[in-house]
């Protein structure tokens with residue numbers, strides 16, 4: 039058994055580095071905004087600024103896709119949207135199940151951004167018998183007794199866990215046994231999964247803790263170099279935080295589990 043993605047190689051089988059894969063959704067988000075404004079072409083500098091990425095890095099990333107742009111014209115926005123979507127596997131529909139339909143699960147079910155990006159919420163599952171049959175975001179909640187049948191009959195490969203932490207591992211195991219191979223985990227616990235199963239973890243409280251650290255560091259810097267303790271401690275902690283920096287130096291809101 040392996041825990042999350044700890045031992046995955048830094049390069050995927052088709053030769054695209056993981057760091058590039060992690061930036062593709064940023065490019066896609068910026069390109070989609072351009073496409074919605076009917077902008078036909080974009081320079082690497084403009085797109086890099088819109089995506090919050092360094093332009094040399096962007097050109098290198100796009101070279102992995104075989105996309106080099108045209109000198110003096112830039113990149114064709116629609117074609118790049120298609121290329122990145124295809125690379126990310128978004129040109130097909132991905133049925134997703136959400137397990138745990140409490141405050142968070144219901145909010146996720148109501149989020150329109152999944153469907154618009156090709157993630158169809160196929161089912162909502164909860165262990166509370168009182169929830170069964172109740173509509174959330176227009177979908178009737180189904181009881182966990184149905185979990186295996188739902189996964190198999192809908193060909194679901196992506197599961198979202200929004201249960202309390204204590205239930206998450208067991209839910210994860212049932213999802214995986216039924217055929218799910220990718221899990222987005224919102225429960226504040228580390229999941230153990232077999233090799234071949236990808237887990238991404240979202241923990242907003244960790245993000246807030248990191249922001250709190252930076253706030254503390256800023257306060258230490260304002261105190262000046264002679265203030266001693268806090269500024270020194272903050273610099274030491276900054277070195278630790280730097281290890282967590284995302285591909286472009288920002289802090290990822292979604293971290294590998």
Ligand SMILES: NC(=O)c1ccc[n+]([C@@H]2O[C@H](COP(=O)([O-])OP(=O)(O)OC[C@H]3O[C@@H](n4cnc5c(N)ncnc54)[C@H](O)[C@@H]3O)[C@@H](O)[C@H]2O)c1
Nearest residue numbers: 138139140141142164165166201202203205225240241242
């Ligand atoms: N990642 C984040 O940033 C973030 C933010 C908010 C909440 N959370 C976490 O998300 C989880 C849900 O939070 P919430 O506020 O929606 O809680 P909640 O209590 O409102 O909802 C939890 C739901 O899970 C259901 N449930 C319990 N055990 C289950 C099981 N074995 N199988 C299926 N369903 C089960 C419950 O019936 C309930 O409907 C918690 O673990 C919480 O800590 C994470």
